[in-house]
Structure formats: C-alpha cells, structure tokens
Amino acid sequence: MVGIRNTWANRVSERGMLYLFLLPTFVLLLFLVIFPLIWSLYLSFCQYSANAANPPIFVGIRNFSFIFQQKEIWDRFAVTGKFVAMAVVVEFFLGFFIAMLLNREFYGKGVLTTLFILPMMFSPAVIGKFFRFMMDTNWGIINYILGKLFGIPKIAWTTSYEYALPSIVVADVWIWTPFIVLLSLAGLSSVPKYLYEAADVDRASGWFKFRYITLPYVAPILLLAVLFRTMDAFRFFDLVYVITEGGPGYSTQIIPFYIYKLAFSYWHTGQSCALAYVLLIIIIALSNIYITYLNRLRRT
Amino acid sequence: MAEIVLENVVKNFGKVRALRGVTVEVKDGEFLVLLGPTGAGKTTTLRIVSGLEEPDEGKVYIDGQLMNGVAPRDRNCAFVFQNYILYPHMTVYDNLAFPLRSKLWRVEEDEIRRRIERVARVLKIEHLLRRKPDKLSGGEQQRVALGRAMVRNPRVFLMDEPLSNLDAKLREEMRVELKSLQKNLQATFFFVTHDHVEAMTLGDRVVVLNQGSVMQVGAPEVVYSRPANLFVARFVGTPEINLIPAEVMGETLRCKTMGTTWKLSEIPFFQEVRNIPSRVFMGIRPEDILLGQGDKFGEVYLVEDLGVDKVIRVKTDHTILRVRASQEAQFAVGERVPYLFRTEKLIFFDPVTEKLLG
Numbered sequence: 179m180v181g182i183r184n185t186w187a188n189r190v191s192e193r194g195m196l197y198l199f200l201l202p203t204f205v206l207l208l209f210l211v212i213f214p215l216i217w218s219l220y221l222s223f224c225q226y227s228a229n230a231a232n233p234p235i236f237v238g239i240r241n242f243s244f245i246f247q248q249k250e251i252w253d254r255f256a257v258t259g260k261f262v263a264m265a266v267v268v269e270f271f272l273g274f275f276i277a278m279l280l281n282r283e284f285y286g287k288g289v290l291t292t293l294f295i296l297p298m299m300f301s302p303a304v305i306g307k308f309f310r311f312m313m314d315t316n317w318g319i320i321n322y323i324l325g326k327l328f329g330i331p332k333i334a335w336t337t338s339y340e341y342a343l344p345s346i347v348v349a350d351v352w353i354w355t356p357f358i359v360l361l362s363l364a365g366l367s368s369v370p371k372y373l374y375e376a377a378d379v380d381r382a383s384g385w386f387k388f389r390y391i392t393l394p395y396v397a398p399i400l401l402l403a404v405l406f407r408t409m410d411a412f413r414f415f416d417l418v419y420v421i422t423e424g425g426p427g428y429s430t431q432i433i434p435f436y437i438y439k440l441a442f443s444y445w446h447t448g449q450s451c452a453l454a455y456v457l458l459i460i461i462i463a464l465s466n467i468y469i470t471y472l473n474r475l476r477r478t
Numbered sequence: 479m480a481e482i483v484l485e486n487v488v489k490n491f492g493k494v495r496a497l498r499g500v501t502v503e504v505k506d507g508e509f510l511v512l513l514g515p516t517g518a519g520k521t522t523t524l525r526i527v528s529g530l531e532e533p534d535e536g537k538v539y540i541d542g543q544l545m546n547g548v549a550p551r552d553r554n555c556a557f558v559f560q561n562y563i564l565y566p567h568m569t570v571y572d573n574l575a576f577p578l579r580s581k582l583w584r585v586e587e588d589e590i591r592r593r594i595e596r597v598a599r600v601l602k603i604e605h606l607l608r609r610k611p612d613k614l615s616g617g618e619q620q621r622v623a624l625g626r627a628m629v630r631n632p633r634v635f636l637m638d639e640p641l642s643n644l645d646a647k648l649r650e651e652m653r654v655e656l657k658s659l660q661k662n663l664q665a666t667f668f669f670v671t672h673d674h675v676e677a678m679t680l681g682d683r684v685v686v687l688n689q690g691s692v693m694q695v696g697a698p699e700v701v702y703s704r705p706a707n708l709f710v711a712r713f714v715g716t717p718e719i720n721l722i723p724a725e726v727m728g729e730t731l732r733c734k735t736m737g738t739t740w741k742l743s744e745i746p747f748f749q750e751v752r753n754i755p756s757r758v759f760m761g762i763r764p765e766d767i768l769l770g771q772g773d774k775f776g777e778v779y780l781v782e783d784l785g786v787d788k789v790i791r792v793k794t795d796h797t798i799l800r801v802r803a804s805q806e807a808q809f810a811v812g813e814r815v816p817y818l819f820r821t822e823k824l825i826f827f828d829p830v831t832e833k834l835l836g
Contacts, residue, residue, distance in 0.1 A: 372559065372561075372563050373563060373565065375530050375550075375557075375563075376557070376559065376563040376565075377565075377576075378529075378530065378549070378550040378551055379528055379529075379530070379550050379551070379555060379556065379557040380551075380576055380577035380580065380626070380630075381551035381552075381554075381577055381580040381630075382551070382576070382577075382580050383580060386579070386580060390565060390567070390568065390576070391565065391567075394566075394567035395567075
C-alpha cells in the first residue's frame with residue numbers, strides 16, 4: 179500500500195479546506211463591501227474631507243442635524259420625491275397598458291415584444307447621452323421636428339427650470355417602462371383563460387372582467403414592479419449626471435446626485451456619508467411597507 | 479325555457495376532426511345527456527352551444543333563433559364547467575352575484591340578495607356565502623357553480639361533467655338532486671358525461687357520441703336494450719355486454735368460439751326478422767345469462783364480488799362470458815356450471831356494418 183504523502187494539503191482538515199477556499203472571497207468582500215460600509219457609517223459621525231490631510235474628527239450627530247436643518251436638502255428631497263412619483267406613475271400606467279396590448283395573439287407578437295423590451299438592455303449613460311443630443315435646444319432633433327411640424331418655438335428641454343426634470347423623467351420612462359411591461363406580461367399570462375370563458379358565459383362586460391378577474395390576479399406582481407422601480411429611482415444617478423448634471427440651478431439635483439456632489443465636488447465627506455445613510459433608511463422603510471402589504475395581499 | 483337544435487355541426491381543431499356533422503335536438507324542458515368516451519367531442523359540442531367555440535360548418539339554434547356568430551353573453555346559457563371555475567378572489571356570495579351584476583341585467587342589489595338567498599337555500603350553501611372558493615370542498619364548490627348557473631334563470635343549463643370530480647357517494651347524492659332540480663325548474667338541461675350510469679339515471683334521452691359522430695339517440699332503456707351498433711353496445715353497461723361471433727347454418731346458430739349451437743326456433747329474433755346475414759355478432763347482457771340451469775355447461779373462471787351482486791366469468795371453450803349473478807349465488811372457481819341464455823333478450827349485429835340487426 180502506498181503511504182499518504184505528507185504534503186501540507188493532506189495535513190489540512192476537510193473543514194479547514196473549506197475555509198481556505200472561502201478566504202479569497204471573504205477578503206474581497208471585507209475590503210470592498212463590509213469595511214466601506216462600516217467606515218462610511220463612522221465617517222457620517224465625523225467632520226472629514228477626503229481630500230484634506232486631516233484625520234476624521236468625531237462630532238456626534240452634528241452632520242445629521244445639519245442635514246435636517248438645511249432648507250436646500252429638504253428641497254432636494256422634494257425634487258427626488260417629485261421625480262420618483264412622476265417616473266413611477268407614468269411607467270406604471272404606460273407599461274401596464276402596453277402589456278395589455280401585447281397580451282393577445284397576433285402576427286409578429288414575439289418581434290414586437292422584443293422591440294418593446296430592448297431599451298432596458300442599453301446602458302443608461304449611453305441613452306442619457308442620446309437624449310441630451312436629441313433634446314438639445316438649438317440643434318436637437320426634438321425641437322427640429324416640433325418646429326417643422328407644428329411651428330412650436332424652441333424649448334430649452336434640459337436647461338430650463340420647468341422642463342429639466344420632466345425631460346429626465348422622459349428618458350427614465352423610455353428605459354424602464356419595458357421592465358413594467360415585462361412583469362405585467364408575466365402577471366397577465368398567469369390569469370387562467372377559463373376564468374374569462376366562465377365570465378363570457380356569465381355575461382360579464384370587458385371592464386367587469388378586467389376589474390374582477392384580471393386585476394386581482396396581476397395586482398401582486400404589479401406591486402412588486404412598483405417596488406422595484408421605486409427603489410431603483412432612489413439610487414438613480416446616471417441620467418441626471420449625463421443629461422443635466424443637476425442643473426439648471428438645483429432643479430434636477432435629486433438626492434443621490436447631491437450625495438455625489440457633496441462627496442466629490444464640495445468634499446464634505448462626512449456630510450455626504452450621513453445623507454447616504456438617511457437615504458438608505460428611507461429605502462429600507464419603503465420596501466418594508468411594500469413587502470408587508472404584499473404579504474397581506476397574498477394571504478387574502 | 480328553450481330548445482336547442484344543432485344541425486350538421488362540424489368542428490376541426492387543426493387536423494383533428496372534433497365533430498363530424500353532429501345533429502342533436504334538445505327539447506324544451508328536457509334533460510338530455512350527451513354520453514361518450516374521452517375525445518368524443520362532447521365538451522366541444524357544449525362549447526359550441528354556449529358560443530365559446532364557433533362551428534366550422536353547420537347551424538346552432540336556440541329557441542329557433544340562429545346562434546352562429548352570436549357572442550356567448552348574448553345567448554343566455556348557463557355553463558357549469560367540469561372543474562367548476564369559481565372566481566378565486568371573490569366570496570361565494572359575490573361569485574353567485576357575478577352574473578347578475580353585469581350591466582346587461584341591471585338587477586338591483588336587493589333583488590340579487592333575494593335570488594342568492596333562494597338559490598343558497600335550495601342548494602344548502604347558505605352557511606358558505608361569506609367564504610372564498612379555496613376554503614370549500616369539491617362538493618361545495620360544485621354546488622356554488624350550480625348556484626351561479628341557477629341565479630340568472632338561464633334559457634338552458636349546459637353541464638360539462640359536473641359530477642366527475644366528486645367522490646362516489648357525493649356524486650350519487652348530487653345526481654338525485656340534479657334530477658329533482660331539473661324537474662322543479664322545468665329547465666332545459668344539456669348534460670355531458672362519460673359515465674353511462676349517470677346518463678342512464680339522469681337523462682330523459684341519451685345521445686351517444688363517438689369520435690365526433692352521433693351513434694344513437696334514444697331513451698336510456700332503449701340505448702341499453704337495443705344499442706344501435708357495436709360501439710354503443712360495448713360502451714353502455716357494466717360489466718360489458720357479451721359479444722360472440724356466430725354463424726347461421728341451416729336451422730341452427732353455431733357459436734364456434736363457445737363450442738355450442740342453438741336451434742333457430744329457440745330464438746324469437748329469428749322468427750321475427752328476415753334477411754339475416756350468415757355471419758353475425760350475438761350480444762347478450764350479463765344479467766340475461768342464468769347460471770345453474772339449462773343444458774349447456776361452462777367452467778367458472780373468476781368470481782368478482784361487488785357487494786350487491788357478483789360478476790362471474792364463465793369459460794366455455796374459447797369464450798369467457800360475463801354473467802351477473804345474485805349475491806347468494808355460490809360458485810367456486812373451476813366448477814362446472816350449467817348456463818342458460820334468455821334467448822328473448824339476444825340481440826344481433828351485422829359484423830360488417832356493426833349495426834344492430836332487426
């Protein structure tokens with residue numbers, strides 16, 4: 179019998195080997211996720227600038243109280259809320275409507291559905307660039323078409339107070355409506371066809387069928403879609419950065435973008451960390467509300 | 479109430495020919511049962527009456543009105559589906575109210591409540607009105623589905639195997655209730671089943687369907703005692719009818735596979751009917767063979783005790799006869815027993831056309 183060679187690999191136990199394989203991932207996770215999370219939590223209680231040579235000074239909850247006292251920050255919360263509300267509402271209704279249209283048999287259904295889903299596959303930064311070009315006041319194609327067809331004077335889409343935020347909403351709707359379409363389609367196709375047949379025989383009208391059969395079936399999945407989109411909208415950054423850079427003034431500076439500004443333009447690292455945590459808490463709270471509601475819906 | 483007429487209805491699903499020219503008439507206030515094996519086209523027939531499917535050819539009349547192209551909701555048929563199909567998100571009450579709340583009806587809520595209470599009382603589901611369908615047993619769901627059909631006083635009741643998902647005992651109960659319900663409502667019932675016992679007990683008349691063609695239309699006892707062809711003979715009745723090939727030779731009927739002969743004069747059929755082909759299929763129901771008497775002998779092959787009676791298989795040469803015997807009959811496997819055919823009950827089929835002779 180050949181003896182087991184006395185290499186180091188043989189001396190390590192089964193469990194030891196397990197930890198050994200896990201180690202690289204764990205180290206990576208520690209440095210890239212866990213450490214920054216804890217460190218940023220610590221920084222949110224400090225006065226600190228990442229570009230200064232001074233070490234962080236612990237100041238307690240001063241960053242937080244400062245945030246909540248500043249009117250500018252409340253304004254930016256308002257902008258964020260407005261953006262989320264507009265984007266999610268438009269995406270929801272548009273997405274569900276398109277899904278209803280697609281949820282039947284017709285020639286070229288597959289191709290059309292794919293086309294509708296396509297915008298989701300592009301990088302938002304690239305799409306933002308395109309929208310910025312198209313919405314350009316002087317040589318953008320949108321103003322050109324509006325002017326040629328309807329004689330509408332040039333509109334400063336991305337650079338005026340009243341249009342900048344809606345313009346970003348439009349771009350966001352273009353990218354993310356397909357997501358709602360996709361989930362709605364999944365929900366709609368889960369409604370058993372025989373229920374509609376029963377309703378047909380029971381003399382139900384189209385609206386009646388929609389209200390009492392379709393809607394109860396798709397409601398949970400629609401709620402899920404709204405939850406995803408809301409959470410997404412709160413960490414929304416790329417389109418603002420590419421299309422308006424928060425301007426004009428602060429009119430499109432939604433919170434995630436403002437956090438970026440605080441951190442890397444004004445170098446108020448401590449404050450930006452504090453604000454980021456406030457946002458995190460809001461998102462967690464929102465998702466909990468949704469999930470509770472979703473569970474209650476599923477129980478009944 | 480109403481009568482239904484199907485005229486030469488043809489329906490194809492792709493290459494599958496579901497119905498090949500079906501003509502059926504359901505009379506006003508009649509309980510008509512459509513009987514057939516799986517895939518015969520029974521459900522398709524009902525769906526065509528209800529308007530859920532349109533026929534490829536042929537005409538559908540309800541109350542003399544041509545129904546081709548008329549939407550299901552304008553036909554005023556109630557449909558009870560095999561799997562009941564209750565609306566899962568509504569209570570039993572709302573399920574029952576559903577057909578009445580449609581705009582086409584404009585029924586006041588007071589009236590809806592009155593009607594639901596009346597139907598619930600008849601079907602004994604008053605205590606279930608607040609529950610959701612998933613909290614109901616199969617039998618309860620079935621009653622609710624029936625109730626939903628009843629509340630609207632439809633012209634016809636279309637029922638697609640409504641009892642097949644119930645356990646045997648409940649099925650028997652519901653059978654009785656359905657029959658009395660139909661009598662009380664004086665309603666036209668078009669009832670689909672693959673169970674010939676249901677067909678026999680429920681139907682005023684029975685339509686036997688096979689592979690999209692009508693095999694026979696008639697009263698249950700006629701379908702049973704004088705099946706129009708070999709298919710109907712085999713399909714209706716358990717245990718299955720005995721079918722034995724036989725030859726007419728001079729004045730005798732010879733059953734080669736049974737190794738026995740009868741004198742033609744013993745069989746009333748041959749006195750009454752002329753022009754009989756020389757080769758026939760002889761059919762006899764299991765209860766028309768008597769054991770323990772007669773001059774012909776067979777060997778007991780298998781005894782099945784069904785409780786109420788016994789099915790005894792008797793081997794005579796190459797044929798195994800199914801015989802229904804009373805519970806008291808005592809036979810041991812392997813025993814030689816005499817048997818007697820009730821010759822007045824014998825029926826004969828043409829082996830080529832498979833049709834009933836005479």
